[in-house]
Amino acid sequence: MIEYTDNILEINPDELNGFFVNWQNPPSSFKHYEILKNSDIVIFAVDSETKKVVGFINALTDKVLYAYIPLLEVLPDYLGKGIGKELMKLMTNKLKKFYAIDLCCDEDLEDFYRSFGFQKVSGMVKRNYQNQNGEY
Numbered sequence: 001m002i003e004y005t006d007n008i009l010e011i012n013p014d015e016l017n018g019f020f021v022n023w024q025n026p027p028s029s030f031k032h033y034e035i036l037k038n039s040d041i042v043i044f045a046v047d048s049e050t051k052k053v054v055g056f057i058n059a060l061t062d063k064v065l066y067a068y069i070p071l072l073e074v075l076p077d078y079l080g081k082g083i084g085k086e087l088m089k090l091m092t093n094k095l096k097k098f099y100a101i102d103l104c105c106d107e108d109l110e111d112f113y114r115s116f117g118f119q120k121v122s123g124m125v126k127r128n129y130q131n132q133n134g135e136y
C-alpha cells in the first residue's frame, strides 16, 4: 500500500534513493533531502511495506501570490499506478489559495498537467548545468 505524508520528519535521507532518473549530474540523497527540507511544502509517497520513499513533490512559494512546483517524480518500479496523480492532487489542494501555481514540463506531460487545470504558456528558463547536483 502507498501512504502519503507531508511531514519530512518522518523521512530519513537514506530513504531517498533512485530519484533524478536521466539527470546527468544528479543531487546526492543528502542534497535531495536538503532541497525538500528547504521547500515550503513537500509530499512523499511511501511504500508501507518497505518504508521507502517511492515518489515526492515539492513547492516553493512567496506565501502570498505565487507558488512553483520544481520537482515531481515517481520511482520507475512504481510508475503508472496513480501515485503521480495523487501527489499532484494533494499538492494542488494545498496550494489552492495561491493566485499562480507554475511549473515547467516536457511536452509529453502537458495533458497530465492539463487534467489539473494547468494551461500552456510561453516561458523562459536559464540552467547552469554545472550546478545541477547542488554541490557548489
Ligand SMILES: CC(C)(COP(=O)(O)OP(=O)(O)OC[C@H]1O[C@@H](n2cnc3c(N)ncnc32)[C@H](O)[C@@H]1OP(=O)(O)O)[C@@H](O)C(=O)NCCC(=O)NCCS
Binding pocket: 071, 072, 073, 074, 075, 078, 079, 080, 081, 082, 083, 084, 085, 086, 103, 104, 105, 106, 108, 109, 112
Ligand atoms: C510524471 C510522473 C510523476 C507521473 O507519475 P505516475 O505515478 O507514473 O503517474 P500516474 O500513474 O498517476 O499517471 C497519471 C496519468 O498521467 C499519464 N502519464 C504519466 N506519466 C506520463 C508521461 N511521462 N508522459 C505522458 N503521460 C504520462 C498516465 O498515462 C496517466 O493517465 P491516465 O490517468 O489517463 O491513465 C512520472 O512519469 C515521473 O516520475 N516521470 C519522471 C520525472 C518527471 O518527468 N517529472 C515531471 C517533471 S515536470
